[in-house]
Amino acid sequence: MLQQHLSQWQASPDLVRIFTQEELDKATNKYDDSAVVGKGGFGTVYKGVLDDGSVLAIKKSKLVDQSQTDQFINEVIVLSQINHRNVVKLLGCCLETEVPLLVYEFISNGTLYEYVHDKTNGRNFLSWEARLRIAAETAGVISYLHSSASTPIIHRDIKTTNILLDHNYTAKVSDFGASKLVPMDQTQLSTMVQGTLGYLDPEYLLTSELTDKSDVYSFGIVLLELITGKKAVSFEGPEAERNLAMYVMCAMKEDRLEEVVEKGMATNANIQQIKEAAKLATTCLRIKGEERPSMKEVAMELEGLRGLNEANEKLESKGETMVGYWVQSDGALQSSSNQFSASGSTNIVDDSMKVHILPLIHDGR
Incomplete structure (x- = not known):
């Protein structure tokens, strides 16, 4: 067979x-x-x-x-x-x-989940720079699956437990048991809903139509985990923090993102960069798949942020900063704040979707 x-x-x-x-x-x-x-x-x-x-x-x-x-x-x-x-x-x-x-x-350093969520295992704390690199590497893999593999592939189960880290803390995406090969003449597949609570694309959940934008949604959750140190879904804390996407979106709307960033990670030098990553994550979590960026765009945006990081380090040595911008190939500076808007009609969870999604979250499904 x-x-x-x-x-x-x-x-x-x-x-x-x-x-x-x-x-x-x-x-x-x-x-x-x-x-x-x-x-x-x-x-x-x-x-x-x-x-x-x-x-x-x-x-x-x-x-x-x-x-x-x-x-x-x-x-x-x-x-x-x-x-x-x-x-x-x-x-x-x-x-x-x-x-x-x-x-x-064999990948020696375990899963990204263990580093971000298991605070009792004695593992090293991952700096923002390491998290951003891991996010960029993971986004690059998913972009490759969607655009460059010999047959396009939808992973269908992107989550921190399926991202392994090797001895250099390089990301290695794993577990393709639920993945789907997409014939060249198709952009979506009708399939039984399969995935993990908290990472499931709500559009896929409601329509059973699987597209590459379902992976984009799941990756958006992973990016928020890296920023906040919180799980995709948690039933341990206050109800307002139960669903990570809603929790972060609310904090951003009230201009208090810094409160939900993992303690000890943000600095004056990187906080604007973290905010840009959070904005990018919210665009990945838009309810309508067609309004989400492609993984190629996401990967490029993250690589741009990494480049900005290196530029900032050089400028800091001269007592200057360049947050909120990155250098284009022609040497010009472009503001990154208008790359992907996280406002307007594309809020990640509108009231009509809450009616469908919230009962599933509260029931633990």
Whole structure:
């Protein structure tokens, strides 16, 4: 079945290495608990070491059913279409076991979620500069999936737990089990709604029409997480903070964004840059997908902010600043404040949408 699907999407079966059950049993010490590096609804990820010293991550599905087999095949097909330095590389799979096994390169520093939300694990605090770089790298990957992959791909589950960090804190996007390949003659797909609470595009949720703008929405939430240090949805704090998008939008409307920026991250030098990133995030969260920017535009905007960061550092050494602007290729300065407007008729959540979306959030769905 796998070979049949690979040929359908014109991917060579040789791209996927077939590991033996014996190899992977030995690499993980028969899937010993000490080899577990992650768990989720899909199953468990184990760290494995081959005889030649190669370190692997082995994803073992939880159940034996058709949906798991479909996701297994889907992920192999999708990853066979991708060649990008910021995507976790699929090394192969094992077809001898009762449940599907996928084998990836091992990414040593865990997930972005752990760095942003798990304050008890002793991990290093990520500076704004590091967060902005990670956001730009992730946006670049999604832009590549939408525009440059051999067949356009909608990831469909962009979130901080699916962004891994390597030893240099470089972003690596993972988990393509729910992703969709988009035939060249289509711009949207009708599909069963699938995703994660808090990251789901409300337009997709209501219409079941999946487009690349659904990934844009999810990325907007990730960007707000990086800015605030808060989860996409949280039932622990006050009700006003339950939904991150609404919480930040309200703060921006009342001109108090600085209050919701993660403590210890903002400085006089970077606060304007953080505000520009927050504005960009709100454009990603517009209710109508057609009013959101493309991921290519988002990636360019973030790279522009990173360039501004470097320019600011040089000017600071001379006692000057250049926040709110960036240098264009012709050397001219352009104000970034009018790149994407976060006001007017495109508020991320209007009253009619609240009627549909809020009950789902409050019910935990």
